[in-house]
Amino acid sequence: MNMKRIIISVVIALVSLSNLRADDIPVMWAQLPEAAQAFINKYYQNEKVSFVTVDDDLIAPDYHVALVNGVMMQFSHKGKLEKIESKNASIPEGIIPIQIIQAVKGFYPDVNILGYEVDWNSHEVKLSNRLELKFNNKFKIKRLDD
Amino acid sequence: MKLAYKIILTFLTPLVLALGLWGWLSYRTMSEKIHADTDLILRDYSDDIIMRFLSGKELPERFNGAYNTYYIESLTAEEAASVNAVEYGEAEAFLRSQEEFASSRIRKQVFQDSEGNFRRLTVSLPTFEQEVLVEHVLWWTIILFAVLLLALLAICIVSLNYNMRPLYRLLKWIDGYQPGLHADKVPSDTDIVEFRKLASTLEEAVTRIESQYEERKIFIGNASHELQTPLAVCNNRIEMLLERPDLNEEIATELIKIHRSLGGLVRLNKTLLLLSKIENGQFPQTSEIDLSALLQENIKLNQEIYGHKNICIDVESTSGCVVSIDEQMASILVGNLVKNAFIYTSQGGQIEVKIWESGFSISNPGTAPLDKDMVFRRFYQPSGRREGATGLGLALVYSVCINNGLDVNYDFENGRHIFSVILKNSK
Structure with missing residues (x-):
């Protein structure tokens, strides 16, 4: 009985290990979580979608969406925005918390914010002057990378 | 293992x-x-x-x-x-x-x-x-595995050897122990409970064995002395009586009969004491002895003694048979078996002797099988008492074998009694 359990768990471990490769697969627009669809329709209603992919991960797959204007977004499996990035156009208002925008404007009045990344306890922005600023939950600057 | x-x-x-x-x-x-x-x-x-x-x-x-x-x-x-x-x-x-x-x-x-x-x-x-x-990862994993395994093996061996030392000392002591040869004390210089218990139990057992051995040895010594002396005195008295000039023929005949009986008694006493000594393990000095040479020697001797019987001897020897045994014990073993064969073979019969690396057998013609369970018992004489026989010859053979790691067997096949002696730990 005990032996059986051990063997089964070992087999499961092996099977899950053989799937470690973080490949991504293409999906249709309709397969995107509804919250993500709503997000894109709200901020980029005029832009067409270039492609959508999802990580080949059973537990918490991330969705990647590219728009034809070169904006790239990453959503959690629940449709929550995790990352948005652009090469030239700045991120639409309303996506980045106002405290962060004010803080950035305070330091660098002339730069654009080209990228924004958020997780459970931090925010990170990428600026057009190649700087990266990291904020904590309370919007205090934690780190500055260049 | x-x-x-x-x-x-x-x-x-x-x-x-x-x-x-x-x-x-x-x-x-x-x-x-x-x-x-x-x-x-x-x-x-x-x-x-x-x-x-x-x-x-x-x-x-x-x-x-x-x-x-x-x-x-x-x-x-x-x-x-x-x-x-x-x-x-x-x-x-x-x-x-x-x-x-x-x-x-x-x-x-x-x-x-x-x-x-x-x-x-x-x-x-x-x-x-x-x-x-x-590839590097693979090699390092393999090397790490091998090193870890070797380290574990080494630790395992070293710690086992270290912790088992008292046990091995005890076993070595047991290998070297023989009753009567005042051995060293049982080694018990350890604080491991199990090994201490083993050592103390062994100590007790050895003390008991030693005291029993000593008691029996003293008894044998006493019995031998106390019996031999009066018997020798009796014999001397009879010889003195026989030399008296006023002796008549009738009394002389009776005296000679008494003298002969006393001779038997002396032999019986000696043999019984010898048997006791063997059983008490009082012959611990062993040496490597080739039984085949001893057999040939005994056969020659007995051929001379029983020459009148015209017995035909057939010796079949493939190799020498070397046994670790006391010299006196070996000659008792071989001598008794060979002598028995000669005594119980009738006129013109044939004795067959086979010798191989791990044993030998002696067979002589017979009419009926002997009782397998009784043949090695003391005083077992199925064909009635023979003049001058103690009935202890095969009992002696049996004792010698038991005390020297040998197996002795009796079989009756094709009208022949076969006695075979085989080394126990080799087949």
Whole structure:
């Protein structure tokens, strides 16, 4: 009985290990979580979608969406925005918390914010002057990378 | 199997399996992680180029001196529909910087631009660095596994040997022990409870054995002395009486009969005491003795004594039979068996002697089988009392065998009594 359990768990471990490769697969627009669809329709209603992919991960797959204007977004499996990035156009208002925008404007009045990344306890922005600023939950600057 | 080997085996087998599984899993995890990282780099690279392309920014140089390369092709809508939108694979990519082909990981991604045209981006990254890394991981996993295993084995052996020393000392002591040869004290210089108990139990047993051995030895000595003396005195008195001039023939005949009986009594006493001594293990001095030489010697002697019987001897010897035994014991064993054969073979009969490496057998013709269970008992004389016989010859043979690690058997086959002596620990 005990032996059986051990063997089964070992087999499961092996099977899950053989799937470690973080490949991504293409999906249709309709397969995107509804919250993500709503997000894109709200901020980029005029832009067409270039492609959508999802990580080949059973537990918490991330969705990647590219728009034809070169904006790239990453959503959690629940449709929550995790990352948005652009090469030239700045991120639409309303996506980045106002405290962060004010803080950035305070330091660098002339730069654009080209990228924004958020997780459970931090925010990170990428600026057009190649700087990266990291904020904590309370919007205090934690780190500055260049 | 030795205890140490058994313990090491039962300890190491599951450990080797678990360690092997652990090593294999960690190698797999590492190599998968390395490959996954390659794919992530490819994806970031691909995303970056697509973003630049779509937003109309300048694309990186195709051959920028780095190993990675890319190209973008246009697809028709049908072509785009017929291929996988995202595809990973292995390919031989040309490295401009190295002027040679190298195996690479490639990623193809179909995307649409703002005019609705389909394009496909192919990015490639040479993987020889990753392969080298994976190979390194494999080798290090194997080396680590081997070193760990050897270390465990060494620790296991050393700690076993260290902790088992009292036991081995005890066993060595037992090997060297013989009752009566005042041995050293039982080794008990350990604080391990189990070994102390073993040693103290052994000590008790040895003390008991020694005291019994001593008592019996003293008894044998006393009995021998107390009986031999009056018997010798009786014999001397009779001889004196026989020398008297006023002796008449009738009394002389009776005196001679008494003298003969007394002779038998002396022999019986000697033999019984010898038997007791053998059983008490009082012949511990052993040496390597070739029984076949002893047999030949005894046969020759008995042929002379019983020459009048015209007995035919048939000796079949394939090799010498060397036994570790006391010299006196060996001659008692062989002498009694050979003498018995001569005594109980009738006029013109045939005695067969076979000698091989681990034993010998002597057979003589007989009419009826003897009682197998009784034949080695003391005073067993099935054919009635023979003049001058003590009935202890085979009992002596039996005792000698028992006390020297030999097996003695009696069989009756094809009208012959067969006595065989075989070394116990060799077949």
